Amino acid sequence: MGNQKVFGVVTRYADHVGQFRPAFWEVKDVGGAHREPVAGSIPMVSCFADNRVAKAHPEWVQVGPGGQRATRDQPYFDWDCLCPSRPEVETLALEWVRDAAAQSGPEGFRLDDVTFAREGYCQCAACEAGRRKAGLDLETYRMARLADFVARARSSVAGTLYFTLFPDPYPGHLERRFGIDVDRMKQWVDVFVVPIYDLAYTTTYWLEVLAQGFRDRLGGHPWYLELYGLGVEEAKLEKAARVGAAYADGVLIAYEKDVDKLRRIQEALVG
Numbered sequence: 001m002g003n004q005k006v007f008g009v010v011t012r013y014a015d016h017v018g019q020f021r022p023a024f025w026e027v028k029d030v031g032g033a034h035r036e037p038v039a040g041s042i043p044m045v046s047c048f049a050d051n052r053v054a055k056a057h058p059e060w061v062q063v064g065p066g067g068q069r070a071t072r073d074q075p076y077f078d079w080d081c082l083c084p085s086r087p088e089v090e091t092l093a094l095e096w097v098r099d100a101a102a103q104s105g106p107e108g109f110r111l112d113d114v115t116f117a118r119e120g121y122c123q124c125a126a127c128e129a130g131r132r133k134a135g136l137d138l139e140t141y142r143m144a145r146l147a148d149f150v151a152r153a154r155s156s157v158a159g160t161l162y163f164t165l166f167p168d169p170y171p172g173h174l175e176r177r178f179g180i181d182v183d184r185m186k187q188w189v190d191v192f193v194v195p196i197y198d199l200a201y202t203t204t205y206w207l208e209v210l211a212q213g214f215r216d217r218l219g220g221h222p223w224y225l226e227l228y229g230l231g232v233e234e235a236k237l238e239k240a241a242r243v244g245a246a247y248a249d250g251v252l253i254a255y256e257k258d259v260d261k262l263r264r265i266q267e268a269l270v271g
């Protein structure tokens, strides 16, 4: 990757693709909507978040302590989380990955929402059976389950594999909270993407703390910082992008419509 910083976008506008590289394109979102891949973009697939599938198959939803279900009816969750231990769920998610990856070029592919809902999830019958069979405690079993899924997904992706991480760099948190063994994932994941969203970025000290934390946490493995762009004042967004670029290998701006604004920030960052 050299010293040249990457500047890219996550976009819903086909005309942005080709103007910025990388350009990520949501092929399947957390709501369950599917969109056709766009040539030259990097498809993103939300693997274990899907409101539509959860509604059709409530028995596939992750179950937490006390039988609480990981759905958006609960105060904590913004979408419904499917259980990676259910063979039907894994088959479906791998199909989504295969279909989208088959249409993507060497640009690669991005795995989104490959995660357990939070601590203590999932305790459904499939997880309990899998955990017992493997002779593991729940935390270790969850990490093994997601690692196995990513290894399988990797075999469908010819180009660069990107993987989205929740923005918590504190050692042990991604492992304990979400079942993501970051160090183990490095063998399959080429570039981690960390969305750190704010609607204004009026201050950036916290962004710097998190970005520095990820640089240390990932130990030299490539990673991009993703900022929320839509409606954010340009000067503030540019400052946030500069802060991120000091620590990450690349900066992505998500959901901004204004191409000129994106271009000016790109020029300020990478020339």
Ligand SMILES: [Zn+2]
Pocket (backbone or CB within 6 Å): 062, 063, 083, 084, 085, 086, 122, 123, 124, 125, 126, 127, 128
């Ligand atoms: Zn489960």
